[in-house]
Amino acid sequence: MFVTDSPIDLASFLTDARAGDGALCLFVGVVRNEHQGRTTISIEYQAYGPMAESELAKIAAGLAREFPAVSVRMQHRVGRLAVGEASVAIAAVSPHRAEAFAACRAAIERIKTTVPIWKKEFHPDGSSDWVDPTADVI
């Protein structure tokens, strides 16, 4: 399963390298304490669970075709997360670093584009907003 409501076990991603791998590239998305000048105290991630799973599987299959030497593992968290918690983790392992970096970067960019997951930011005054990455940045 790519989507989990439990904390992501980051240490487990560090043991993904196979005997022939010389590179492990790990990307971790972390909840930040502000967004466009407003303080964030926590974020609620909501997913269209079954579709998120299938879209993440499509991304994984696409990466396997484009980067045959690379093995990629991805996990996305849902639920209420505090500042500093990991929201997404991607490990790309390969014999050499260039393709591991490239596959890892491609994975996170695609996740942000097609996977039906949303986030609601909670502010210190009790208000909250759904984040719209397509809205103009002020």
Next chain:
Amino acid sequence: MKIRVLHFASFRDAVGRDEESREVIEGARIDDLWAALAREVPLFARFPAMPPAAVNREYVPAGTRLSEGDEVAFLPPVAGG
């Protein structure tokens, strides 16, 4: 025919429920369903065009015909990562 519509994130807040069963006419297209929802939900009426949509958990283009029992979702801008 009967279909199921799922609502997420800001759309769920606007509609006030996470899913509903709806009756649509035979041969209805996904944009007809969006137009019907936009007549009921003020937030939807403000959209210049149909947002990304999924039928049975796959993205579909405008014009897609619906079938009995379909699971339909209109997707607010995604914000994973």
